[in-house]
Amino acid sequence: MSANTDSQLAKRTDMKLFSGEKLLVIVSLIGFALAAGIAVYISIYGAIILPEGNAESAFSFNAAMGMFILSIAAILPVSGLSPGKRASVRWFFIVAALYSYAVETIQHLRGINPRFSQVGTVVDQIAGGLFGVIALLIVIATALFAIPFFRKRQPGERPLLVLGIRYAFVSTMIAHAAGIWMIVLQSRYTGEAGNLIVLHGLGFHALQALPVLGWLLERSRTDEKRTRQLIHTGGIAWTLAIILIGLQTALARSVFELAMLPFLAGALLLVWLVTVVIAAVGLLKIRKGSMVQTNTVSGEENRDLV
Template sequence: MLVMIGLLGFALAAIIALYIGFNGAAVLPEGNLESAFSFDAAIGLFILSIAAIMPLSGLSSRKRAIIRWLFIQGTLYSYAAETIQHFRGINPRFSQAGTIADSIFSALFGLESLLIIVATVLLAIPFFRKGRPETRPLLVLGIRYAFVSTMVAFAGGVSMIVLQGRYMGDAGNLIVLHGLGFHALQALPLLGWLLERANTDGKTARTWIHAGSIAWMITILLIAVQTALGLTAFELTVLPVLAGVMLLVWLAAAAVSVRKLLKSTDGESLFNLLKDRGF
């Protein structure tokens, strides 16, 4: 179900992209279909990541079912509010032109966002419990870092709700922090998965996961400070440049992980499979 709900986000994004191609993104008085496109695709990717992580949580079937339906209900409402409202020309969060009903939909949107936060926290808790079974420890280590990053992303989202907008100061855009925090759900477990598949020595593998994940977290911290100062994250000043350097550290860790995988037995099998199929 989570996979299907995640793929629905990509399907909606594809439909919106097609519409934009023929009619443009602006819908008067305040709708912006580019925002709907990016939101639906982003939350679809988020839910697919959650679907991949959930089986490793160690939760009982009943608890997983509860969390799963929290995600499904919150995500479906979010898709509907974001997509329908923008097509109606209404900002689904901070409308200045909507009716009382639109204000109610906006408030419900905020509540659904909080519901998704609660579901994510409930899913994250078992990954940090002491004494949990050491099942796939490298992948779980990356997931732990990813959940910490996700909490920072949620903090950015809550800040946007409180501020009734995405900007702090003149140019500090919270959506950059928000998005970078959520992409940790793909970037950081990836390190653990690659090194696990490569059968890398445990100590060496953990070193690379820590290095790449800490670099990602430092990037988020630097972007958060830059945003709080009311400055854009896309300027060649000290904090954004340092953030870029930290992302390169994560990229180096990912490159090393890929190299180790390609040198392993699994990597050789993958290489031979691609070669046999003409790649």
């Protein structure tokens, strides 16, 4: 084996998902644990906490932030960043997430809206203002973190997975735009029926949906041209669906109504799902073929022993 091949294999090993990101995983699990605790609270006491608190909002935020941090933990080793830059990204998201968990949870349980309070004290206003600043910093940090994924990749740097991550970041920035939109409006609603939280949430779920497609395809061992076509198809379909949902929301209309834009968005999400199913079936065939080959070899070895 050549030295160049050894180098490529070593780089591929270094780029394993979650590699070296135990702290980020722990921080993500804190979000899930808080969401679970709040769910128990809601089941006992209900969601509304006067005068402004809503435990359901704290539940959804902590779960969403936990999933976002878990996604960052997964793809950070694939970024190609130096150890120092990786540490900077890691610690920024750790601090931002812990502060966000604390403000969102404590304020809602106190009956205070953590972002747009009308009854809070000066301390509550400061905490909410800092919360907004951190939200904007997360947008900037995410944009900067995306840049390394768009540089030219070297052989062995998991091109299919990285391609899925590239598409995911496009959708994520749309989600961040929806978050800024909510800050400007000081509400999640646009008009009578539009709800930015749907756009915000689905946009962030690209960080799971599209890298998963790349991860499945790189293991399915299908020919390179077909795998790239599939990941482009899934990535473009998801991104267009998010854009259509954004347009429907901007029109102050519900994304769940029976109308052309939601219908097209749903059809595009179905296209993404089909690409995932195709990739998963390809992987299952490979696994099944490997098992059959292993059993065949074992059988031949047993006959030789006899």
